[in-house]
Amino acid sequence: MSTLEIIVVSIAGYLIGSISFAVILSKRQGVDIFTQGSGNPGATNVKRILGAKWGNTVFALDAFKGLVAAGWPVLILGEIRLAVIGLIAAIIGHSFSVFLKFRGGKGVATTMGGLLAIMPLSLLIGLLVWVVAFYLTKFVALASILFAFSLPISALNLYGSADPRFTLSLMLCILIFFRHRSNVRRLLQGKENSFKK
Known part of the structure; x- marks a missing residue:
């Protein structure tokens, strides 16, 4: 490289x-x-x-x-x-x-x-987390945050802490959470938009 x-x-x-x-x-x-x-x-x-x-x-x-x-x-x-x-x-x-x-x-x-x-297997696990979270809550932001948190957990178990994909997953988790910080505030205030009918 x-x-x-x-x-x-x-x-x-x-x-x-x-x-x-x-x-x-x-x-x-x-x-x-x-x-x-x-x-x-x-x-x-x-x-x-x-x-x-x-x-x-x-x-x-x-x-x-x-x-x-x-x-x-x-x-x-x-x-x-x-x-x-x-x-x-x-x-x-x-x-x-x-x-x-x-x-x-x-x-x-x-x-x-x-x-x-x-890292397709980590993605698959994350997508399952996203789908379940969205199905239960109808909040895209919450599902996306939980997807982010699932990444380092699955990567650690699949690839180990020394693999660059684990480091990547940690960085992605932090970045996605940071980018959703306004959604977190709205969720806590009960003001976040959902896709509920």
Whole structure:
């Protein structure tokens, strides 16, 4: 793993992550996603404002960003550590996009796409946690936070504490929780939006 490879993977990952499909698709529908709903340019807010079709499309495209950013270093360079760097860069790009004046989404879908490339079993466990939490509570934010907490627990058991994927999972857990801190406040205040009928 050379310095040049690290730089290339980091820049590519950040730029890939910085593409905001929530903003692009919302604008095509005549909506400024920053002024609607929660104001967050992510799949959940798009789904709430424009419906399931567009929300699910944004989620899939955001996940694809993570898959590409983490997948190509493994396929071309054969280096799991570079894949980890690429995914982290993509999540940072998604959350603090250079194209959006360093604003962005919360990175959950991008995280899931990247994990599919480098630690699919941990992703599967996390998705099960997410689905159960959402089914029971109908709060996307709470399900996403619990998904984040599941990652280091599963990675520790699957890969061990010395593996870079465990370090990645800890960083992702902290980042996702940080990006959801406003949701945590609203949950505690009973003001968080849900998908309950």
